[in-house]
Amino acid sequence: MFPYRHDFQIVGDDFYRSHPTPWPRRLRRRTLFLLVLLPLLLITETYVFLQPAVFESQALVLTTAATDIDQTHAEADLEHVNIQKQVLLGQPVLAKTTETLKQQAGIEHPNINQLKELFQVKPVADTNLVQLAAEGSHPQFLQMALNTWIKTYQQIRAEYIAEITDKASTSIKSELTRLEQQVRDKRQDIESFRLQHDILSLESTDNEAHARLQGLNTSLNAAMEEEAKAKAKLDAIHAAVAEGKAVVPEADSQSLAALTQQAERLRERLEAQRSQYTDEYIEFHPSLRNLKTQLAELDEKIASKEQAGSSYATQEAENAYGAAHRTVLTIQKQMAEHKQKAAEYTNQFAKHKAMQEELLKLEELLQQTKQRLVEIDVKQRQSNPQLDVVDWASLPDKPVKPDYGRDAGIAGAASLAIALLVVWLNDYLNKEPTLTTINSVTEFQIYQQSEPKLENNADNLTVGTERRNRLRRADDLKQLPDETTDS
Template sequence: MVAGPGPGALDYPRGTVFQDLGDEGEGLDLKRYLAILLYRKWLLIFAVLLALIAGLFYTVREPPVYRATATVQATPPSGNQFGFTDLSAVASARNFTGDQLELLRSSVLAERAAQTLSLDLAPETKTDDAKPTFFDELQQQLTQWWHARQGRVEPTALDEQRDRLLDDPLASNQAAVAARIRSSLVATPVRDTNLIQLSMEGSDPRAITAMLNAVAKAFVNFQTERRSDDATSTQTFYEQQIEWTRVQLEDAERQLTAYARSKDLVHVDNLLEYSQSEYGALRDRLGEAERNLFQAEAKMRAMNEIDAQGSSDFLGSEVIQSLKTRRGELLDEYQRKLEVFLPDYPAMVQLRSQIEAIDGQIAAEVDSISRSLRIEYETSLKERQLLADRAEEARLELLKLRDETVDYNALARSRDTLQAMYNGLLSRVTEAELVSGIVQDNIRIVDLATVPVKPFKPDLNKNLMVSAFLGLVLGVLLILLLEHLDDSYKSNDEVEKETGRPVLGSLPFIDTSTGVQSSANLALSVANDPKGPLAEASRSLRTSLMFSTAEGAPRVLHFTSASPGEGKSFSCVSVAASFTQSGSTVLCIDCDLRNPSLHGIFDLPNDVGLTNYLAAEISPAEIAQATSVDGLFLISSGPMPPNPVELLSSGKMMNLLKLAAERFDYVLIDGPPVIGLADALVLSRMAGASLLVINTAKNTRTMVKESLKRLRGSQARIIGVVLQKVGQPGGRGYGYGYGYGYGYRYQYQYLYGYGQDHNERPPV
């Protein structure tokens, strides 16, 4: 059974929570990738060199290729030679250059160019375009061998050439040249100009130059012939149109004259204009009469509303106004005298007579005005009716005249249109006769091709640059692939992110293959050589342990690793020697009962040790041995037992750790590996803290993760990680420029148990 909390619990509380570093973000670390490339630089150099060799071989094997160039100008036409605006040309001006490019690539132009050439075809135009490469020859040989096995006989290229020449040598020659032109000609428009650059590639510079110039000349001649044919067909068309228009115009004149005679229409335009003006004048007079009638009618209505006293101020008559004024004066005088005299008084009677006379005069004046208003109203009414009748007659006459002139105007417009067409055609034909000999020069040759002197392919510099670039890219991709497949740790950050524990120290790799220093002496070099690199690294690890917990370094510290041979025993001895340099007393206990090694490092006997104490009645003082390092003591493993796990999980082991913690300042346990064994899990449970030793050149992430999983499952307190053999060949990173060479001197003789001979002790 697994023991409970060990003595280390007094020094390292179980409630202590370690910081889980976790991931700090997965950004693009350029320095990391640069370090990867530098580490695998020889693979990158090999890939680039291999690509350069392949590029050089390809360049040497590739036949030389020449390029001939010519330039033609193709300006969109602004119009035709007859002065008409060519609407189709204007609409397709943006596509003009594209049309010319397609014409240059057409089979018609290639055949025209081939007909103008008188060439004895070079081998490239008779057979293939270039000399067959090594791979082409190899493929041809394999094909002939396979067909020979099948009983088939393939005709040779010479036989095919002879058959073509026997059929029709001239036609075959021209067809081959035309096919060669179409396959090799490249037409490229020059940006922001009307120029087109023609180019042709091939292994015979004279042949491609002759073919390219023939294409340029055939292009210009074809355009000239087409324009001449267009001019002839256009002139013929216009002459036919003139004759047709003349016949139509004469017929329209006859129809117009006959219609005017039948309708008795003379000066139709003046008559219609006169009728329209007369009708307009009558409408104006009718409107004026209606306004006068309205005013007269209004006065009549107002007259009918006059009261009996003749109150007709609206009439504005001066006579009535003066009479009303006189009547008012007399009435005022009558009222004043009425206060003094009686109504029958003669003076009063006279005043009443005068007032009555004035009233009669006012009534007579009003009656006269009423009669004049009635006469005015009746006159306006008669005038309005007369003008309305005349306007209606004029309107009907105008409508009739318009109906009669509709057909006349249609015939007149037809005649005028035909007359304009006829006059225009006559003018164009006259102009055509003057410019029929003029040819527009919108298609012309700017530069003819000259025979190229130097080949443009293969380009050695370009091929080597491309090869180097491809080799560099492939090399980088291969390095990244290998890096992705590499399961080892490459930096402290990776270890901390994967394990979730800090890296407390890194012990460098020091080579012992030269025999200058043995592995055992190297382990004690921390004490023997305090200024050496290993001593410096050990002191740095000791300092990290001092700050690993709030109480300082754990007093009972367990060293373990994922697999054997990672240097955990060496790390244990180095840390122990470093602690003694600060004046502390340290006890190292070799708990790797299956493969002990501490007694060999200190050159001490292993006849009596930990197994004797755990299996028999013996005191700890009898198994503890002083070492050559002051303040450092060792309890070796003792004889190999048949049941290491049972011994380590016993209560005596717990008591031993308690006694050791009381006697010594620090107790360091050198435990067995974690993978495949339960010993390390038992010890990690008893110890106050555990350190996981990782060999940077040997261990993989999978092994470390599995070890951490097993340790955490046993509730081990892992305070950190120690990186061992940093800088060893086969590993990289971690920033050390020195190393050391130490490893197990013995091989494990078991996978999940122990050796067959349990009494056999490994040699020291």
């Protein structure tokens, strides 16, 4: 038995697994790639470049009447724009457009459904502008169809406005004739009523009955005011007399005032003498006694004059009050006599005034109707504005779609991707298992080691790996990661 056990390990090298595929296999892959790519390219590119060119003709229109230069621009009316969109694509406009196009020679004659698919209406945001467009393969036809569509709409719109304007004018003229007859009849009725009731003018102050009544009212008011003043003056005199106050007429007031002042001076002199002398001495002394006598006579004269003046003032106030009261009674009696006549006149004048107001209303209505007749055309244009063409349809010079360059690039990229996918699927489905052969052996390791049961008998001598022998192919130049140089 050998004292050593030899262990062998064969390690496969992954380098050859990643080595390029042999030439026949690569040829098959390239052939498959080209067989898939070329037909796909031919089909897709042919489809792309055989697509018909689509042209687009555009026109820009304004759905409201253009404003004058001195007026502000009309605000955007989205509802009106949407209504015009529906009208443009409506059956009447498209049917009329179809009939017009059928009269043109040398072009195709589409039907209503084809025109509805051909035409497009695109409102411009926040404006009253509408962009009209048509797409197709014939540029000249698109331009003609789009302009014919616009002209047809304008014609139908003009005919509609003319029709409703004529109807409105006829109706207003009939109403105008009726109003003129009513105004003439009303004026005749007013004139007959005025002559019958002797009404001179529209102003009540110019008529005799009313003027008389108004004068009596004014006089009565003045008389009652005078009566009230006289009564107040009489009451004031009575109150003053009752309180012991002097009441004198204006004519006696100055003389009474002079007497009063003279009495006051004598009284002051007497009071001054009394401060110096006693009453017995004053009575004994002639000059001083005379001063006292003069003052007493003067006071008596003042009292007499005040009494006479009060009586005169009272009598004068009573006479004035009586006269004012009699005046009021007289005027009231006269007004009572004219009461029935005044009431009748007031009633007739009110009727006359009401008839005048009715005539005024009829005349105003007549004037408004005449104004409506004058402005009917302007109002119809405002409520039904014509389509103002900002830019007529132009002849398109290049197609808007398809984009041949972009579509060809997309088709080529898609064909390339499909071809690569087919090749990868083919490799994946036909993959062969990898077997380790002598051609793939890159390392042969020999380990020398004592058997476990002989270790104790060999004096515990540790035997390790003495050497590694590497067996490599002569044409294998791959550097192993654990390869070292023997010393």
